[in-house]
Amino acid sequence: MNKKGATIYDISKKLNVSVATVSRALNDHPRISQATKDLVKKTAKEMNYKQNNLAKALKSGETKNVGIIVPFVNTNFFSSVIRGIEEELSPFGYHVIICQSHEDVNIEKRHLNTLLNAQVDGIFMSVSKTTIDTEHIQSILDTTNTPIIFFDRKKDIKGISTVTIDDYRGGYIATEHLINEGYKNICHFAGDLNLEIYQNRLNGYKQALIDHQLPVKEDNIVSMGSSIDAGIDAIKKLWDKKSIPDAIFSSSDFAALGACQELKKRKIKIPQEVAVIGFSNEPFTQFMELTMSSVDQTPLLMGKMSGQVFLDSVKENGSGVSIEKKVVLTPQLYIRKSSKRK
Template sequence: MTKKNATIYDISKKLNISVATVSRALNNHPRISQATKELVVKTAKEMNYKQNNLAKALKSGETKNVGIIVPFVNTNFFSSVIRGIEEELSTYGYHVIICQSHEDVNIEKKHLNTLLNAQVDGIFMSVSRTTVDTEHIQNILSTSNTPIIFFDRKKDIPGISTVTVDDYRGGYMATTHLIDEGYKNICHFAGDLNLEIYQNRLNGYKQALIDHKLPVKEDNIITTGSSIDAGIEAIKKLWSKKSVPDAIFSSSDFAALGACQELKKRKIKIPEEVAVIGFSNEPFTQFMELPMSSVDQTPVTMGQMAGQVFLDRIKDNSSGVSIEKKVVLKPQIYIRKSSKRK
């Protein structure tokens, strides 16, 4: 008996009590005496009893599992959001299943189907940069009661709650800081403009220039990837022109790091000749030889808020009400040596 998983029927037979009593004891039912509960639990352990979670899920209507889909887990931002979600939900007995889309909408679709087949209680999602058509997400809304919560990268789909940072405000703050430090010819590494977060950062950059009576130069807006190599290539492109910028606001810390490396290689002084500020406040920014300014997205808080939105949604559903929530967090700016000239 100890070599295989026992059932509640085996425990019932051994203790000569009803199956119903065993089940209630294992589920801590108040009508079962403490002595009986302890005896049943002790016997269950001795007999290698494992609770059938699938059967329990079918009975209760919940699996206590949630899915999280992110482009990658190997960045501080996404790993910190996941941490925030876990911290918020673990108290309520939830476990997370983490999936990576690798910026591929087809992989994203497969993960969504896998999570739905696993009957997760909810899905947290930051869309891939190749997610343009959202039919696969909208289909879930029309065929399933599983709630979806977007965080950071989102699509405007009715019925889906979102938790984001105010990227427009972050772009505005970063650009205004550079202007306040005396920089006038400010370049922007815009990121992938298929994603709303980068559009908002670009719009914040533009508005800050307009509000401070500075021209918006299209030549100063460079579409880049969010990588070190992308930042290096952007500097090469900029320095091939007649007019070079005196400051760079990058929508990505990694592209900003690449820019710093290439500027140093060219013996261009930071921040005396060119200032650099990034976005996301990755841990490496404060430990660089020349610490780099950056806009913080408060990712742990974002994850915690996403968890709260999910819990509220579950509560709303149980009362027959479904409320769509839009949570927008305030960004914080960390000023370091890379952009502080005054």
């Protein structure tokens, strides 16, 4: 066996057929018989032939690679979205290149340039919390035909399709559940309000209070990070105030987990004295000693729908028609012990 690998010319010589026949057989050309395809592929394998994917990409105009940019990969939500995209595109021969922005717009810009230089066929993106100016994204639309699909975190840019959940609805049903359980002084961990998803969850929380004739108290709204430590710090600050909440709706499961830890440390009973509900339905929420209620974001479905939107865009580009899609998925509330008083 040739360790360096054979060429199509070597295969052609061994089988005494034309180079064109070998090339067509390897690429499953319809004019080549199945018997010839099988023989050529068998010989190619025996001779350690490796197809030149770069040359193939240059010829076809597609690399069969797509890029995915997420803030972090070490959360169940983003890893599940990536899995959904991969499962949807893999049957069509696509491979994914995963990049992390670490919530830094400058890193996000570098990743975009790298993916464009790699000539990916499409880019899936959940923007960083520091992405305020979107000129670097707009320039891709202006100068290339590379489709971009936003998922979860998005910016409103004409020409870019989006796949999100109804965050407003998620915030509303979580707050309404707490109200129906008899809680009246409900605090909200709002997350980083530079991101539209957290603004929408906050607005859903506010509207649920208004619809049930409860006051919206600005002191009960805490804009904060989405970490366990942020949840711990928020409880410390809230308990320094006179008006102590009897329930917490957090835009993050991790901040909600931190809140539970600090409440337990202070010997405050959950949910009898204070209820806690999170957002994202991370796996740990159902395996805690006191299981935690949470709004599920259906990340696997979000990934699969993002993949479908991309595949549709590929078909549309081939037909000369481009349609901007806005897919909004319905959130689901999982009610567990941390918020079930009745």
